[in-house]
């Protein structure tokens with residue numbers, strides 16, 4: 001539910017990072033915040049537990065400049081990934097315009113990724129949105145763990161598990177090193193803006 | 202959905218004149234009564250209209266995101282205990298306080314005010330403003 005203000009020529013769009021607990025959603029936003037520190041005027045807001053787990057959401061407003069004459073403000077959010085926080089996770093999805101699904105590449109997280117994606121589909125349905133229609137990008141995170149000898153899933157397996165029906169853009173990434181974090185974000189912004197174009201004429 | 206001269210959303214649409222009328226209400230009814238900031242936001246955390254007394258430097262976008270989430274959380278709590286809604290949403294601070302008021306299913310009115318405005322007066326003014334904003338569409 002992007003808000004397009006024709007009067008002030010401003011667009012506010014909401015992009016939500018979703019995925020299993022500890023998958024690296026917050027780390028994605030932290031990297032973006034660090035990387036674009038001089039362009040992001042406000043602080044990143046994180047509602048979290050003492051153990052640094054997201055309790056409600058992280059929020060990062062990002063001015064991406066002018067698109068088609070509009071001043072575009074992208075609001076990046078993360079949800080809490082832990083299963084028990086489903087009620088708050090659902091609230092964050094309200095009015096979402098675009099989504100990044102951050103999967104954890106570790107072999108032992110395989111099932112959690114699949115369950116979380118299914119949970120996303122169910123929660124979108126509550127808002128009468130289809131996972132097949134919303135702008136969506138997949139990110140296979142923690143690829144760097146391979147260098148530490150931790151078993152990770154091959155890209156093909158992740159694609160088959162998560163993207164065989166969706167067929168959306170996907171990126172191998174490491175939020176820890178920053179690899180492909182910005183391309184993931186750019187991709188979802190561009191997909192989201194394309195979907196909003198009819199309103200921004 | 203696309204409306205040439207309008208402000209468009211997926212769930213609701215506001216024309217430019219409607220937006221101006223809302224801004225007038227925020228300015229005339231609330232800011233002139235001593236409120237520091239008045240924000241009309243939607244339930245997704247977008248800022249629809251705003252007005253302030255010119256001397257506030259709050260991060261309004263973060264505030265809107267938190268306010269909508271806070272409202273949604275409290276609203277869900279109400280449902281869990283079997284209430285339709287909790288009517289008073291108010292946070293009192295040392296220098297400034299925040300008041301939330303539901304305008305309708307889509308919008309919330311957030312006001313930030315200092316000691317010079319009593320809660321009683323504020324609630325009266327907010328109720329009037331809500332009525333006027335609801336009359337806009």
Ligand SMILES: Nc1nc2c(ncn2[C@@H]2O[C@H](COP(=O)(O)OP(=O)(O)OP(=O)(O)O)[C@@H](O)[C@H]2O)c(=O)[nH]1
Pocket residue numbers: 019020021022023024025026027028052053054055078079080081082141142143144145173174175176177
């Ligand atoms: N090695 C490695 N560690 C990562 C990567 N991304 C995140 N982590 C680590 O994984 C842990 C969890 O990351 P978070 O970003 O907090 O995960 P989250 O998805 O926000 O988790 P919840 O808030 O519980 O949903 C942290 O210790 C991160 O440092 C990565 O790409 N590689």
Ligand SMILES: [Mg+2]
Pocket residue numbers: 025026027053054078079080081
């Ligand atoms: Mg997190």
